[in-house]
Amino acid sequence: MSQATTRSLERRLRQMRSRLLVRSWDYRQRRHARGVWFRLRRVLADASEAYTIPRDEAERLMAEGHRADPVGCELEPRKLLLFASAERVARIGSARPLAVRLGAELLAAECLALVPFDTAQGTGRSPSE
């Protein structure tokens, strides 16, 4: 075995250890700004469907008692992320379905209505791809 090939394994080991150091750093900062992406993904992971909705509809949902998830206040510009049942979201005529992933459309939306898995009944809309 040449020295060059052993060096390639050692290089991979160094790269791996560097990534682990970064991961540890991320972990220590998980409750600070750096952890916001995990928190956003965690909220979205509970959503079977996502819709962009107008501001007035989001405010109506809040007036009905739907609580905005705090992670929306950690983003700039701020977002309103609200969980609501599939039946309730189906009554928002202007709601536009989005694919549940960290895509440009979802990140650009100011107000999101999210349908949790346990109440998802289907709204007759398909997330855009």
Added chain:
Amino acid sequence: MDPTGAGPYTAVVAFRDRLVATIRAARPVLEPRGVLVVGSEVPNLLEPGAAATLVVSQDLDVGVPVAIHGAVKQRLGQLHGFEPSPDEPSVWTPRSPELLELNFVGMDPAQDPAEAYVLEDDRLPLMVFGPLSLVAPGPEIDIEGTRVPLPRPAGLFLEKLVTDRTGEKGERDLLVALGLLSVAGPGDLDEIDETYRRLRPELRHALRSNLTILSLLGPRAGMPDPRPRRADVAALLRRLEAGDPDRS
């Protein structure tokens, strides 16, 4: 578009043929007790009849416990279908396009899951990956006369989710974890839960973080579509978080 004009079914059959031929050709190094097939091919092999419809990969990962490294090394001379890669010492490349690469990785059950080290050797040096310490021997299946030792799905699932990976390879590995979740039974989920609770907080967080990434991935050619399994991923996240004091 497939330039050969072959459809998806033909592509799956051709891939399964390569996988089976590779397993047959790799038999000498799969025989020592303790060696496990540990990579992306495991979900394929756990399908009924090893149908190999889930994940398309170009290598077969052979997990070598460091305690039997010598026994595996002795058998390298019997690998007539492969030759050592000049670039990567733990990879053996196929002499024929009908075979997949072999990628040898080291396993050390006593190792910290967050660490790695190089097992120096003149012929078969190994990168010993800490996350593979979570992997335990599982079912042995017979592929056309060759005994194939597989890991328990729970351990390999956890290994895929605590291993720090980036980019395209990282996302594909998460989809391998999804393939394992799709073949996991209630007992496997219990084992995932039990092992998760023994991990230290940083690794538990890494695992949950990777589950959220998996939940938001789009479909990829040749890989399981994560979208129909999002509810399963969400349920697993909730299960793991239940009673976890460090779930933020």
